[in-house]
Amino acid sequence: MYMAEKTSYEFEAVPQEVDFTLRMTVPALVGAVLDTAGVDARRKGFGIDELNKENVSWVLSRMAIEIDERPRQYASYRIETWVNEFNRMLTTRNFTLHDAEGRTFGRAVTQWCVIDLEARRAVDLTELAARCADKIVDAPSPAEKPRKLAAIAPTCCREHRGVYSDIDFNRHVNTLRYIDMMFDMLPYDRYVADRPLRLDVHFLHECGYGQLLGVGCEERESATLFEISCEGTAAVRASLVWK
Amino acid sequence: MYMAEKTSYEFEAVPQEVDFTLRMTVPALVGAVLDTAGVDARRKGFGIDELNKENVSWVLSRMAIEIDERPRQYASYRIETWVNEFNRMLTTRNFTLHDAEGRTFGRAVTQWCVIDLEARRAVDLTELAARCADKIVDAPSPAEKPRKLAAIAPTCCREHRGVYSDIDFNRHVNTLRYIDMMFDMLPYDRYVADRPLRLDVHFLHECGYGQLLGVGCEERESATLFEISCEGTAAVRASLVWK
Numbered sequence: 001m002y003m004a005e006k007t008s009y010e011f012e013a014v015p016q017e018v019d020f021t022l023r024m025t026v027p028a029l030v031g032a033v034l035d036t037a038g039v040d041a042r043r044k045g046f047g048i049d050e051l052n053k054e055n056v057s058w059v060l061s062r063m064a065i066e067i068d069e070r071p072r073q074y075a076s077y078r079i080e081t082w083v084n085e086f087n088r089m090l091t092t093r094n095f096t097l098h099d100a101e102g103r104t105f106g107r108a109v110t111q112w113c114v115i116d117l118e119a120r121r122a123v124d125l126t127e128l129a130a131r132c133a134d135k136i137v138d139a140p141s142p143a144e145k146p147r148k149l150a151a152i153a154p155t156c157c158r159e160h161r162g163v164y165s166d167i168d169f170n171r172h173v174n175t176l177r178y179i180d181m182m183f184d185m186l187p188y189d190r191y192v193a194d195r196p197l198r199l200d201v202h203f204l205h206e207c208g209y210g211q212l213l214g215v216g217c218e219e220r221e222s223a224t225l226f227e228i229s230c231e232g233t234a235a236v237r238a239s240l241v242w243k
Numbered sequence: 244m245y246m247a248e249k250t251s252y253e254f255e256a257v258p259q260e261v262d263f264t265l266r267m268t269v270p271a272l273v274g275a276v277l278d279t280a281g282v283d284a285r286r287k288g289f290g291i292d293e294l295n296k297e298n299v300s301w302v303l304s305r306m307a308i309e310i311d312e313r314p315r316q317y318a319s320y321r322i323e324t325w326v327n328e329f330n331r332m333l334t335t336r337n338f339t340l341h342d343a344e345g346r347t348f349g350r351a352v353t354q355w356c357v358i359d360l361e362a363r364r365a366v367d368l369t370e371l372a373a374r375c376a377d378k379i380v381d382a383p384s385p386a387e388k389p390r391k392l393a394a395i396a397p398t399c400c401r402e403h404r405g406v407y408s409d410i411d412f413n414r415h416v417n418t419l420r421y422i423d424m425m426f427d428m429l430p431y432d433r434y435v436a437d438r439p440l441r442l443d444v445h446f447l448h449e450c451g452y453g454q455l456l457g458v459g460c461e462e463r464e465s466a467t468l469f470e471i472s473c474e475g476t477a478a479v480r481a482s483l484v485w486k
Contacts, residue, residue, distance in 0.1 A: 014281075015411075016274075016281075019407070020412050020413065020414050027408065031259075035257070035259065038257075048258065073412070074292070165270065165423035167263070168259070169316070171263050174259070176259075184406035184407050184408050186407070
């Protein structure tokens with residue numbers, strides 16, 4: 001019944017994606033993973049271009065990414081992706097990241113829902129799942145699915161007004177900008193380290209142009225926790241664990 | 244004597260580069276132009292990878308870009324580039340932007356110097372110019388060179404602390420982030436318009452991680468003027484003219 005295969009995309013770590021360690025930043029790697037999701041969905045006929053015709057769109061609900069080592073500038077790498085689950089509310093898309101020698105240096109699990117663009121409400125995926133049945137790949141997720149994340153008790157906080165460069169075609173703050181805002185809160189020595197990490201993110205609420213965001217951060221012994229609020233409502237929660 | 248030809252690179256306007264008008268943003272177009280400069284210089288043997296071996300690097304000094312119409316999402320477009328001038332202090336790299344039908348929809352002229360990475364001072368280009376003589380293309384710049392820009396009398400101002408997501412491999416605020424900061428100051432209705440524009444930018448001083456930037460903006464009848472200062476020193480000046 002499951003006939004589909006994983007698909008593979010080639011990349012190069014370009015200068016505008018590296019930091020002063022001359023390795024790709026974590027936000028740039030998250031960007032490559034999310035771009036891969038968009039390109040692969042489009043190629044298989046269920047991309048946002050197709051969905052938008054029915055006035056619905058993919059929205060990222062949760063993600064988990066594990067990075068063992070960041071690619072060096074100009075290094076080639078490859079991302080493999082596959083969808084292995086479609087239920088009434090969510091679909092699961094998986095990724096593995098491989099260096100030029102074929103070694104796996106990263107894994108990601110993302111969960112997406114489809115929302116009605118006018119009502120801004122999640123729609124039932126049963127019909128779409130039936131149409132996509134032959135695109136499902138019978139292979140397990142390469143890492144633990146996105147973990148539960150509770151509210152945090154922030155020990156540091158920054159405010160940020162949603163501006164033009166933050167927003168996407170939908171006038172909402174872009175997923176990658178949230179990742180940037182969280183990484184921007186870290187102490188400088190964290191950027192120098194190239195330690196394996198795992199990042200879990202939940203997207204709870206959309207923030208828009210002109211709205212006031214609060215980026216909260218709580219350092220625990222084993223993890224850095226984040227919560228971004230939008231005009232008082234929790235919008236994004238995340239946990240960053242350094243191994 | 245001048246044997247080199249213009250080189251051409253293909254692009255597609257991807258969803259993460261468009262705004263809510265479903266057209267590519269001006270900062271994204273500037274990004275494509277600057278990426279083209281980097282890739283073309285590398286391909287011809289005088290990229291930052293080669294220069295860095297001698298502990299020097301390219302730095303963008305001035306740029307002018309004219310955009311008649313912004314590409315729609317998923318549109319293919321092409322950037323042609325050539326270097327037509329090398330003097331003791333500056334080299335001039337030119338660009339024309341063409342849509343899928345071959346119509347020119349943009350032009351850019353950029354002027355670069357080479358700096359010593361330790362002394363942070365411009366170096367004499369005579370020797371490099373001799374090495375690159377066979378890469379010079381005998382064709383005029385496609386638009387007026389970057390114009391003179393005087394100090395401004397800002398009527399609005401925002402402050403911004405240089406964070407991780409702003410900086411490049413050199414720990415300096417990335418060129419594109421300055422362009423973002425300026426466009427973020429515009430009133431909302433400017434983002435909706437798709438009017439032809441010309442942007443002139445001068446880079447005067449480098450801003451670093453943790454430094455306090457002031458983004459000033461002055462609206463005149465025919466232009467919006469910008470000045471970004473860094474701890475009190477003018478760092479970037481720009482003029483945006485809507486035609």
